[in-house]
Structure formats: C-alpha cells, structure tokens
Amino acid sequence: MSQIVEIKVPDIGNYTGVDVIDVAVKVGDKIAVDDTLITLETDKATMDVPADHAGVVKEVLVKVGDKVSEGSVIVKVEAADAATTTQTDEAPAKAAATVPAATTAKPVAVNVPDIGNFSNVDVIEVDIKVGDEVAVDQTLVTLETDKATMDVPSTVAGKVTAVHVKVGDKVSEGSALIEVAAASAPAAESATQDQKQAAEIKKQVAATPSAENNELRAEIKSHVSQAFGSSDIDEKGFEKAHASPSVRKLARELGVDLARVSGSGRKGRITPLDLRNFVKEVMQKVEHGGAGTALGGGLDLLPWPKVDFSQFGEIEVKELSRIKKISGQNLARNWVMIPHVTLQEDADMTELETFRKQLNKEWERAGLKVSPLAFIILACVKALQEFPEFNSSLDGNNLILKKYINIGFAADTPNGLVVPVIKNTDKKGLKEITQELADMSKRAREGKLKPQEMQGACFTISSLGGIGGTGFTPIINAPEVAILGVCKSQIKPSWNGKEFEPRLQCPLSLSFDHRVIDGAAGMRFLVFISQLLADFRRVTL
Known part of the structure; x- marks a missing residue:
C-alpha cells in the first residue's frame, strides 16, 4: 500500500506566523530530499524549507500569502519507496496493469x-x-x-x-x-539542481591551478580579505542569506561569506552559479595578482567601503533589477576603458517644431504621432554618412568602418534602461521610423523585445527630451565610438543681427571616443546635426 507522509515546517527558531513568499512544488511533482518546498520570510531574513522525504507530491496545503509556524503541514507526499513498490504476488495482473507503460510516441x-x-x-x-x-x-x-x-x-x-x-x-x-x-516511461530520480551544480563547482574549483596543495580555502579567504577588508564570515548575514542547504554547505567548505554574494535567483535567491561567479572573481585576483584586479579592472583600486547604514537610521534594502545589474557592469567598463570627450551645442528647432505639429495633424487619422526624436534620428543618419569615422568600431589597431547604419535609442523601462535598434535606418523615411519608434518603445516597456532587436547598433541616441535638463555626459555604448544625448527644448532669446527673438533651442551633448575621433571632428559632427535640425531641408541634399 502507498505510504502518505506529511512534511511539516521544521524548527525555525522562535518565529510564528511566518509569511510564505514562494511555493516551489505542485501536485504531481517528484521531489528528492533537500529539494526546496517553500520559501518563508520573516522581518529579518528569508529561508528555504527543504523536503525531508523523497516521493511524489499528492497534496500542497499552503499557498503564497499564507502564514505558517513550526509543525504546519506543507505537503503530503507518497513516499518514494512506496510509490515504486510493485504489487504483491496476490494480484500480479493488477500490478501489471498499474505499472506505467513505456514510451510509445517518438520523442x-x-x-x-x-x-x-x-x-x-x-x-x-x-x-x-x-x-x-x-x-x-x-x-x-x-x-x-x-x-x-x-x-x-x-x-x-x-x-x-x-x-x-x-x-x-x-x-x-x-x-x-x-x-x-505523448507518453513517457518513468523517469529515474535525480539529485536536486543545486546539488548537481554544487558538485560541478567543486570540480571546477579543484581544477584551478591556485587550488593545489589543499590551499584553496586559505587563498580564497586571503583575497576576500584584500577585496573586502576582512575574510571573517558574518554569521548573522550568512544566516539571513537566501540560499539552499547545498549552497550553504558549499559556501562553508570554501570559506565564502554568503552575505557578500549577490543572488540572481527568484526573490534574490543565491544560486550555485552566483557562488561560482564570486569564487571565480576572487580566483582571478589570485591568478593575475593585485587586490584591485577583479573589482577594479586592474586599476589597483581600494576595496568598496562596507558600511552598516542601519546604525545611522532606518533603511530599506531594494535589490537591483537584472537589467540594471547587467547594464551597470557595461557602463562601468565603458566609462573606465573609453577616453570620453563630451561637447555641447544647441540646435534651433523652431521651424522643425512647426513642421512636426503640421505633420501630426496630417497623420492623425493614421494614428501616427511623430516625435522630435524621429527627426533627430534622420539627422544622425545624414551625419554618419557625411562623417564615416563616427560609424565605426575600434578593433585593436584597426578601425572597422561600417557600410550600414543602424541607430539605437535608449528606452526607459520600469526595470531599467534598454537600447532597441532600428535597423537599416538610412533606407527608411520619417513615417517608417516613427512607426518603429512607437512599436519598439512600447514593447521595451513591456519587456517583449527580442535579443536581435537590441544588437547591431552603429550609433546611439539617449534622449531626456521628455523630462528636462540642459546637458549631460552620455556614456558611449561599446563597441560604438560615439553617442548623442538630447535634453528638453526650451525657448531662449537669440540675436538675429538686429534684435533678440524667442527661438526653440534643443540642447545636444555628443560623447565620443578620443582614440578614434579628435575634438575638431567631434564639433564638426555636432554642428552638422544642429544645422540639419535648424533647416531640415538639408537632409535631402
């Protein structure tokens, strides 16, 4: 007979009425010992509750938002030994009928x-x-x-x-x-994902030259100390870390303080991959020498200050989104490795704004609304054609000059900045660019852009025109060599030779890679764009 086992919340300290913030299993799932069943959250920490029996989940008694305490039943499981036991000799025919059939459909x-x-x-x-x-x-x-x-x-x-x-x-x-x-044979039980990854990490770390003579842990602790000022494990931080038992065990073996590891899993959970990346970063410093190598790109920078901000007042900890984590790394690399020069220029948009409003009335029935950015994109296309070194990428001692023009534009989304790319922009007119701008901006906000729609840019435009500002220093999006920043247009007095008159001026900021472009060329490029926007008829020349 099948044996149904109740798995309950274990000893979780003196906590009662703890929030369930994640349920990792459902009815029908096969679970192994130490598989995470639910994640709990107190006012001080999150914790995974692992399974203490293997088998098939028959009932899940909690859901996200419930509150549980020690002894609360989480799931009911058909124990693995019972689930796989064949029927007795008294009913061989029945047993044969209940054993799952082998796969009949071709996978x-x-x-x-x-x-x-x-x-x-x-x-x-x-x-x-x-x-x-x-x-x-x-x-x-x-x-x-x-x-x-x-x-x-x-x-x-x-x-x-x-x-x-x-x-x-x-x-x-x-x-x-x-x-x-359509049907499948019974699958063999396997180790949990975290356990398998942890075993792989051990193998990889053991193969590192620096891990010879059983000195790995000492070396890791030594270089963690250089990077962070201390190698001691913060037990309170370690306890609060959101990680599975196998990850915690491996971290202990390697002498890694989980409080220093950023989690990329669901709800900030530290995965084996996060632990591996942390160890890899430390070991890179061992390989290349110098405490600042991994953290400062070989610049021998001081370690990042570690401060307990709560000692000064109330705080709230909010994890960076995945997009911000990735873009932050790219921006830091680009700022450090590319010698930026930024130039400023105002573009007179007075006549262009009148033309834009006229077009919007004409295109209203088609549901199109052209933005100033669409005109700026066309102006940049013309400028890239006139100054081909801006449409290039640096590859060692070679300059790659591109015969195509793809324009990227920075899009603000709830999760951070992304850069959709309008392909073959030089072959498209204002209406088509307007349509693509609207479509890609909408899908960027919804997180529905495809990867290929965010690659291949030759030149990027970062527009803050809908917000304000009078200028800024946009960071070049490597491997491009230049980027244009746009701020909000403002009415300013302009001298026409006889008197001051109000004109709509748009602040432009051009950052460029000084290894490829010198200051004079940068200013010519920027003035050229400004002249095109002041008299858009020049785009047709």
Whole structure:
C-alpha cells in the first residue's frame, strides 16, 4: 500500500506566523530530499524549507500569502519507496496493469530557436522537469545575455521525457533543450539542481591551478580579505542569506561569506552559479595578482567601503533589477576603458517644431504621432554618412568602418534602461521610423523585445527630451565610438543681427571616443546635426 507522509515546517527558531513568499512544488511533482518546498520570510531574513522525504507530491496545503509556524503541514507526499513498490504476488495482473507503460510516441526534440547573433548564452532558469506536461508557447527556460533576458517557449505539446540543460549551462541556437512525447516511461530520480551544480563547482574549483596543495580555502579567504577588508564570515548575514542547504554547505567548505554574494535567483535567491561567479572573481585576483584586479579592472583600486547604514537610521534594502545589474557592469567598463570627450551645442528647432505639429495633424487619422526624436534620428543618419569615422568600431589597431547604419535609442523601462535598434535606418523615411519608434518603445516597456532587436547598433541616441535638463555626459555604448544625448527644448532669446527673438533651442551633448575621433571632428559632427535640425531641408541634399 502507498505510504502518505506529511512534511511539516521544521524548527525555525522562535518565529510564528511566518509569511510564505514562494511555493516551489505542485501536485504531481517528484521531489528528492533537500529539494526546496517553500520559501518563508520573516522581518529579518528569508529561508528555504527543504523536503525531508523523497516521493511524489499528492497534496500542497499552503499557498503564497499564507502564514505558517513550526509543525504546519506543507505537503503530503507518497513516499518514494512506496510509490515504486510493485504489487504483491496476490494480484500480479493488477500490478501489471498499474505499472506505467513505456514510451510509445517518438520523442520530439525542442531546440534553442534563433536568438540573434548570441552564442554561449547563460541559462538562468529551467522551468520544467521530466514528467511535466507542457503546452505550446509554455516557457521552458530563461536565457540571459549581456543586454537582456529571454524566455524560450515550447514549440510542441506533450509530456517531457528528457531535459538536456540546467541552470548555469551555456547554449546557442540549435542547442537541445528538452524532448517531448505523448507518453513517457518513468523517469529515474535525480539529485536536486543545486546539488548537481554544487558538485560541478567543486570540480571546477579543484581544477584551478591556485587550488593545489589543499590551499584553496586559505587563498580564497586571503583575497576576500584584500577585496573586502576582512575574510571573517558574518554569521548573522550568512544566516539571513537566501540560499539552499547545498549552497550553504558549499559556501562553508570554501570559506565564502554568503552575505557578500549577490543572488540572481527568484526573490534574490543565491544560486550555485552566483557562488561560482564570486569564487571565480576572487580566483582571478589570485591568478593575475593585485587586490584591485577583479573589482577594479586592474586599476589597483581600494576595496568598496562596507558600511552598516542601519546604525545611522532606518533603511530599506531594494535589490537591483537584472537589467540594471547587467547594464551597470557595461557602463562601468565603458566609462573606465573609453577616453570620453563630451561637447555641447544647441540646435534651433523652431521651424522643425512647426513642421512636426503640421505633420501630426496630417497623420492623425493614421494614428501616427511623430516625435522630435524621429527627426533627430534622420539627422544622425545624414551625419554618419557625411562623417564615416563616427560609424565605426575600434578593433585593436584597426578601425572597422561600417557600410550600414543602424541607430539605437535608449528606452526607459520600469526595470531599467534598454537600447532597441532600428535597423537599416538610412533606407527608411520619417513615417517608417516613427512607426518603429512607437512599436519598439512600447514593447521595451513591456519587456517583449527580442535579443536581435537590441544588437547591431552603429550609433546611439539617449534622449531626456521628455523630462528636462540642459546637458549631460552620455556614456558611449561599446563597441560604438560615439553617442548623442538630447535634453528638453526650451525657448531662449537669440540675436538675429538686429534684435533678440524667442527661438526653440534643443540642447545636444555628443560623447565620443578620443582614440578614434579628435575634438575638431567631434564639433564638426555636432554642428552638422544642429544645422540639419535648424533647416531640415538639408537632409535631402
């Protein structure tokens, strides 16, 4: 007979009525010992509650938003030994009838689709497992590039018979993700994802030259001390860290303070990949020498100050979005590695604004509303054609001059800044650019841009025109060599030779890579754009 086991909330200290913020299992799931069932959150920390029995989940008794205490029943599980026990000799025919049949349908492979020119893309989430029923368009895995995250949906419906990827893997177009069939044979129990990754990390770390002679932990602690000022584990911080038991165990073995590791998992959970990246960063400093190597790009910078801000007053900790984490790293690299020069110029937009309002009336029936940015994009296309060194990229001692023009524009979204790219902009008119601007801006805010729609830019425009400002220093988006910043147009007095008259002036800020472009060329480029916007008829010349 089947044995149903209740798994309850274990000893969680003196806490009662603790919030359930995540439920990681559902009815029908196969679980192993130490698999996370739910995540709890107190006023001081989050904690995973692991399974203490393996088997098949028959009932889930909690949901997100519930409050639980020690002894609260989380799930009811058909114990693994009972679930796999065959029937007694008294009913062999019945037993044969209840054993799941072997796969009869030929499995269909689901592979990574076209994801642009990206390769070796990180798998950051796997949302399915063997035995799950999947539908068409259901998310299978989530990938992360240096510019965006993307969900990969299923192209077929059925039961998952094999999963070929795990969190931390790298995939490219065509890589096998899963196999799906109408029916499947029973799947063997496997170790949890975190446990498997932890084992892999141990192997990788052990293979590092710096880990010889069993000195790995001492070396890690030594260089953590150089980077952070101390190698001691903050026990309170370690306890509060949101991580699974296997990750905690591995962190202890490596002497890594989890309080210093940023979690990229759901609700800030520290994954084995996060721990591996932290160790890798420290080991890079061992390999290359110098405390500032990993944190400061070889500049021998002082360690980042670690301050307990709560000692000065009330604080709130808010995790950066994934987009801000990635873009922040790119911006820091670009600012440090590219010698920026920024020039300022005002563009007289008076006549152009009159023309824009006229067009908006004419295009109103078509539902189109042209923005000043559309005109600025066309002006930049003309300027890139006139000054080809601005449409280039630096590759060592070579300058790559591009014969195409793709314009990127910075789009403000709830999760941070992204840069959609309008392809072949030199072959498009004002109306088509207006349509693409509106469409891509909307999908950027909704997080629906495809990776290939955010790559291949030759030149980027960062517009704050809808907000304000009189100028700023935009950071170049490598491997581009220049970027144009735009602020809000303002009415200013302008001398016409006889008197001052009110004119609509738009502040422009051009940053460029001084290794490729000198100051005179930069100012000519900026003045050229300003002249085009002052008299847009010049675009046709």
